[in-house]
Amino acid sequence: MDIQIKDLSHRFGEKVIFEHYDLTLQEGGLYGLTAPSGRGKTTLLRILMGLLTPDAGTISQGIRYSAVFQTDRLLPGCSAVDQLLFVRGGKKDREAAARFLSGLLPENSLYQPVGELSGGMQRRVAIARALWAESDCVLMDEPFTGLDEATLRQTVDFILAKRQGRTLLLSTHQKELLTDCPFEWLRI
Amino acid sequence: MKPAKSQRRYLRGLLVTLFWLGVWQAVSMLVAKPVLFASPLDTVRALRTLVPTGVFWSAILGSLGRIALGFSLALVLGLLVGVAAFRFSLLRTLLSPLLTMVKTVPVASFIILVLVWFGSSSLTVIVAMLIVFPQIYFATLSGLGSTNRELQELAKVFRIPALRVAWQIYRPAMWPYLTGACASALGMSWKAGIAAEVIGNPANSIGEQMYLSKIYMDTAELFAWTLTVILLSTVFEKAVLWLLRRVGK
Numbered sequence: 001m002d003i004q005i006k007d008l009s010h011r012f013g014e015k016v017i018f019e020h021y022d023l024t025l026q027e028g029g030l031y032g033l034t035a036p037s038g039r040g041k042t043t044l045l046r047i048l049m050g051l052l053t054p055d056a057g058t059i060s061q062g063i064r065y066s067a068v069f070q071t072d073r074l075l076p077g078c079s080a081v082d083q084l085l086f087v088r089g090g091k092k093d094r095e096a097a098a099r100f101l102s103g104l105l106p107e108n109s110l111y112q113p114v115g116e117l118s119g120g121m122q123r124r125v126a127i128a129r130a131l132w133a134e135s136d137c138v139l140m141d142e143p144f145t146g147l148d149e150a151t152l153r154q155t156v157d158f159i160l161a162k163r164q165g166r167t168l169l170l171s172t173h174q175k176e177l178l179t180d181c182p183f184e185w186l187r188i
Numbered sequence: 189m190k191p192a193k194s195q196r197r198y199l200r201g202l203l204v205t206l207f208w209l210g211v212w213q214a215v216s217m218l219v220a221k222p223v224l225f226a227s228p229l230d231t232v233r234a235l236r237t238l239v240p241t242g243v244f245w246s247a248i249l250g251s252l253g254r255i256a257l258g259f260s261l262a263l264v265l266g267l268l269v270g271v272a273a274f275r276f277s278l279l280r281t282l283l284s285p286l287l288t289m290v291k292t293v294p295v296a297s298f299i300i301l302v303l304v305w306f307g308s309s310s311l312t313v314i315v316a317m318l319i320v321f322p323q324i325y326f327a328t329l330s331g332l333g334s335t336n337r338e339l340q341e342l343a344k345v346f347r348i349p350a351l352r353v354a355w356q357i358y359r360p361a362m363w364p365y366l367t368g369a370c371a372s373a374l375g376m377s378w379k380a381g382i383a384a385e386v387i388g389n390p391a392n393s394i395g396e397q398m399y400l401s402k403i404y405m406d407t408a409e410l411f412a413w414t415l416t417v418i419l420l421s422t423v424f425e426k427a428v429l430w431l432l433r434r435v436g437k
Contacts, residue, residue, distance in 0.1 A: 049345045065345055073342045075356060086356055087346045133346055 001063065002026050003048070003137060003167065008057030010043065017043050018054070023186065025137070025167050030160075032183035033171040039188050041171040042070060045139050048169075066133035068140040068170075072126040074114045080125045081110050087133040101128050104158050119146045124155060131162040138163060140170035149177065156181060226408035231415060234408035238416075243397065250392035251312065252420060255381040258316025259374065259428075266321045267366075270328025280329070291322045299384045308388040312395075315384040316377040323376075327369030331362030363436040367429060374428055378421035 003025040010018045017040040025031055033041050046052040049065050066087070074083050084097040098110050104124045114122055123146050130138050143159075144152050156178065159168070172178065175185065209228050216227035226234070238244045273280040295315070302314045335358055343353045385395020394413055401410040 049341075051341055051345065064347065067342075067345050069338070069342065071338060073338045075339065075360075077360070078356075086352070087348065135346075 001060065001136065003060045003063055004058075005048075005060075006058045008047070008054055008059070010040075010047070010052075010054040010057075018057075018188075021057070021188075025169060027136075027167055028165050029167050030163075030181075030183055031167075031169040032175065032178065032181075032185045033169060033188070034173065034175045034185060035171075035188045037173065041188065042141055044188065045141050045169070045171065048137075048139060063137055064135045066130045066135035066138050068126050068130045068138075068143045070141045070145075072122045074122060074125060074129075076115060077113050079111045080105060080114060080117070080128075083114065083125050083129050084132045087129055097132065100132055100162075101125070103162070104128050104155065120148070120151060123147060124151070127155060127159065128162075131159065135166060137167040137169065140168070142172055143170055144172060144174055144177075152177060223405050223407060226411045230408040231411040234406070234412040235415065238409065238412055246392045247394045247397050248416065248420065250390070251381065251385065251394040251417075252424070254312035254390075254393070255316045255377055256424065258313040258381065259320050259377050261313070262317040262320035262373075262377075263324055263370070265317075266324025267328055270325045271332070273325070274329055274332040283325075287322045287325060290318060295319065295380045295383065296387070299380075299387050302384070303388045308390040311384050311388040311390055312381045312393065316381045319376050319380045320373040323369045323373040324366070327365040328362060331365030332358060334365070335361040359436070363432070367432050367436065370428060370432060371425065374425040375421060378417060378424070382417055 005021065005023040008018045008021040008023075009016075023044075033044070035041055043052065045067070047054050047059065049067060075086060078086070080101050081094055081097045084100065085091075085093060089097065101110050104127070105121055109117055109121060114125060117125070123143070127140070127143050130140065140159075144155065147155060152174075159170075160181070169186075170183075212228050216222070216225050216230075219225040222230055269279075269283070273283060298318055299311065299315055302311050302318075306314060339357045340353075342348075343357060348356075382395050382398070385393040386399050387395075389396045389399055394417060398410055398413050401407070401413060
């Protein structure tokens with residue numbers, strides 16, 4: 001199902017973020033969102049997720065989202081595998097979750113409490129979790145924060161491999177690092 | 189070789205205990221009236237006479253059972269009502285004056301009122317409940333209020349089932365508050381429960397036995413009962429906190 005935003009208007013106090021803004025995300029599309037900070041990338045994603053009600057406008061309903069937020073939002077004290085199982089599956093899926101994660105993280109880190117992992121590793125856990133969850137559309141808010149260039153490459157490949165035909169929209173200010181990727185770039 | 193740290197701490201604890209036992213013995217020798225102030229030896233002797241009797245064990249079972257029942261009921265009710273009040277602010281507002289009252293009314297007033305209304309048999313249970321309930325209730329509210337908002341949003345976006353959210357997000361946030369409240373409520377439930385028994389004299393209770401010791405001016409036996417209460421309350425507290433920690437992991 002396509003995701004349609006129609007006639008969206010939203011402001012924070014005096015500051016107009018969106019005015020009569022329209023956007024269509026085609027089912028299975030791969031979208032990049034780039035704009036200077038403060039222009040509403042996070043706001044747009046939060047509106048899509050249903051965490052923020054816009055002042056006006058309509059948004060397609062009934063879409064299941066999974067997401068990488070600006071902050072990692074991992075369950076404290078739980079392992080990387082547990083983070084995945086929290087959003088889908090149960091004990092019987094432990095091995096599958098570990099296999100899934102091993103495409104992005106070293107094997108010996110998968111069962112450690114996430115607090116003991118580095119910032120970049122925690123970021124990758126959050127990314128893997130969004131892709132592991134059952135959803136129609138994956139939203140990622142600055143997913144590459146804190147990743148060095150080599151890891152970023154590996155992470156982009158992982159995202160492209162694991163999105164499995166789902167619509168994907170990610171915001172980033174590092175567009176130049178992704179020029180060889182098949183993103184359709186949107187502007188706000 | 190230097191003894192290990194834990195060994196040294198143990199030794200120090202032992203020495204401190206011996207010191208205060210010595211002080212106790214010295215004071216009792218100074219007072220020199222066993223009727224007024226029993227010595228440690230008198231107390232141990234009284235305890236040795238008590239332990240083999242049926243009265244001792246039925247009093248212990250009676251008091252422990254009633255306080256444990258009151259505590260457990262208050263724990264369950266405090267949690268349930270706390271969760272409901274967190275969810276529905278109207279309930280929270282409605283309950284607020286009542287609970288403030290329960291917290292500020294002197295325990296002795298409760299004991300007498302409960303005695304008049306319900307008699308002595310259910311006295312300990314009700315008093316222990318009244319003492320523990322507000323603590324658990326307020327701890328539940330603060331604990332739930334401290335839950336990480338970002339994780340709540342995450343659960344909403346990913347459509348995580350409510351039970352899983354309760355267990356994985358709300359429970360860990362609430363647990364430190366709950367164990368803290370339990371630790372203080374446990375001791376208080378024993379103090380208030382035994383006080384209620386001394387006033388209300390329910391059958392098969394430690395309080396009743398303490399009251400009898402007072403009537404017969406048997407200070408050694410009173411000390412022996414006190415020692416028993418301290419031991420029981422400590423073991424009970426440790427057991428409940430251990431259990432809570434297990435569930436909280």
